[in-house]
Amino acid sequence: MSNRRTGVLALGLTIMVLGSLMLLMNLEITPLPSFFQLILQRELALSSSSRSFNIWRSNPVPIYLDIYLFNWTNPDEILDGDTKPKFVEMGPYRFHENKEVVQIQFHDNGTVSYKQERRWYFDSDYSDGTLDDNVTTLNAVALSAASTVKNWHWFHQTGLSAFLGTSLQKIHETKTVREFLFDGYESPLINFAKKMPLIKIPYDKFGWFYTRNGSDTFDGHFNIDTGQGNIANMGKVYEWQYSNETSYYEDSCKMVNGTSGSLFPPVKSKQEKVTMFSPDLCRSISFDYSSEETIEDITGYRYIGSEYMVDNGTLDPSNLCFCNGECVPSGVLNVTSCRFGAPAFVSYPHFFRADPYYASLVEGMMPKRSNHEFYLTLEPTTGIPLDVAARFQINLLLQPIEYVVLYRDVPRVFFPMIWFSNRATMPRHMAEELQLLLTVPCISLIFSGAVFLLGLTVVVFTLLSGAHAKPHRIQKLNEKHMIALKEKQSSH
Structure with a gap:
């Protein structure tokens, strides 16, 4: 296997692992917080820079x-x-x-x-x-x-x-x-x-x-x-x-x-x-x-x-x-x-x-x-x-x-x-913003699945292309061997 193909395969496996980890996090199967939980923590918890702070300080409702x-x-x-x-x-x-x-x-x-x-x-x-x-x-x-x-x-x-x-x-x-x-x-x-x-x-x-x-x-x-x-x-x-x-x-x-x-x-x-x-x-x-x-x-x-x-x-x-x-x-x-x-x-x-x-x-x-x-x-x-x-x-x-x-x-x-x-x-405009926030888990799950499938595609394509290239190389070697054999016989 060439160095180039090995690198592509390694990249595909890395993307697969990353996608798998993201899926597990979004499905809350691991002890790690999901991306949505991280967003909630950042936006809902009170701090001078959080989005909820200004709403809490001066209620717009x-x-x-x-x-x-x-x-x-x-x-x-x-x-x-x-x-x-x-x-x-x-x-x-x-x-x-x-x-x-x-x-x-x-x-x-x-x-x-x-x-x-x-x-x-x-x-x-x-x-x-x-x-x-x-x-x-x-x-x-x-x-x-x-x-x-x-x-x-x-x-x-x-x-x-x-x-x-x-x-x-x-x-x-x-x-x-x-x-x-x-x-x-x-x-x-x-x-x-x-x-x-x-x-x-x-x-x-x-x-x-x-x-x-x-x-x-x-x-x-x-x-x-x-x-x-x-x-x-x-x-x-x-x-x-x-x-x-x-x-x-x-x-x-x-x-x-x-x-x-x-x-x-x-x-x-x-x-x-x-x-x-x-x-x-x-x-x-x-x-x-x-x-x-x-x-x-x-x-x-x-x-x-x-x-x-x-x-x-x-x-x-x-x-x-x-x-x-x-x-x-x-x-x-x-x-x-x-x-x-x-x-x-x-x-x-x-x-x-x-x-x-x-x-x-x-x-x-x-x-x-x-x-x-x-x-x-x-x-x-x-x-x-x-x-x-x-x-x-x-x-x-x-x-x-x-x-x-x-x-x-x-x-x-x-x-x-x-x-x-x-x-x-x-009010309606605030509800629309909240609805957008609530779609984050679904979007994150789809994105995680897409990352996993991308990595899987790269790995499968690399392996298949390698398998296809091997018979082709054997055929070329056989052809070279036959030509050399013919040349040897004609010289005698």
Whole structure:
């Protein structure tokens, strides 16, 4: 065999080996990461140069917040034991949300610390009502003050009772939507509470979203995994407010677990729960797999907030530590300690998936899965959210307080106050980019197969050409031998 043919054969074998290795890597038969995994690691893991960083830092996905308020139509009948509170839903009042990650600091241990800033802009075109609409509901400030002192000495309770009377406070109040939401409204009770050493109130007004617009402190300080070391840990929260546990719950319920809610790792299995930490609830919440959904021609796994997310130990005994001393039927979460002592309980809108007990106390609740389910849809290969609907309702617990005259004879009712739906769906142009990324494994597999076949072709062609050349050389040698023999005979 000539040196040239030997070199070609060696080249063909090298290409075959390379193609075989690439095929094994793409089929994940070897311990080596596939080319797609390498691309995911580079593009998804957070770093100052990764593609995901800019998307995470300034979210380009349109987000809107729909807010609904419950108008209390019969407040004057609250002391009538035979009449339930009646409600009419108002809204939606739509706000476009811009979210930006700020104060970003990468650390040598593969984590990143940050805060996030949110801004909301009212959209009158898609709102059913204006911010000047009047809404009647519970006097949240008076109720929060009374609930804070209900377990104090009777002397403090009667002191607050006297102030409620002299300041002409009522069980209900009527304000505009803008006052209840972002603008806030003043109350003499807030100034009164600030003078009490055992009460810490950081606000000068009350509003459900007061001081949140443009704030980078409300959601708190996060420290999460960048995914650089292991993409399966991307977004995992290690600390919130500089600690790996909160002071709002006890035992295992105080632990900070799950992802940050804006980043999710690739999904390993449908059966695994998706867990995230919610700064609004000061706790972690988990979602259960529900179904496969198609968003902009991309298949995703939908995870929903089930009955277990709002369970207080009835369905899962491990949730008992979320009771916060007020264990109630399954369906609402006690976030009193997280909300400066206000008797706040969070549920799904209209008490969806809650014990029938709650809806039986009031009139006007109409739970519906399509409108009130909390879910998120993730693309499993990358963990990228395709469609998210975060839906929660805030309820205040109204109950008798013996030494506070205003609340002495009231019924025990979980009052629906406000609910919101925070929606974000991947737009078409981003879905097309994601689809292109998801074709990389197929392209890589085809390319690997082509490389292997190229090498195989070179080897086979070289061997066949060598086999064909050998008889030809023998024939030429025979011809030369016959000519020489003839020449020898003629010379004799």
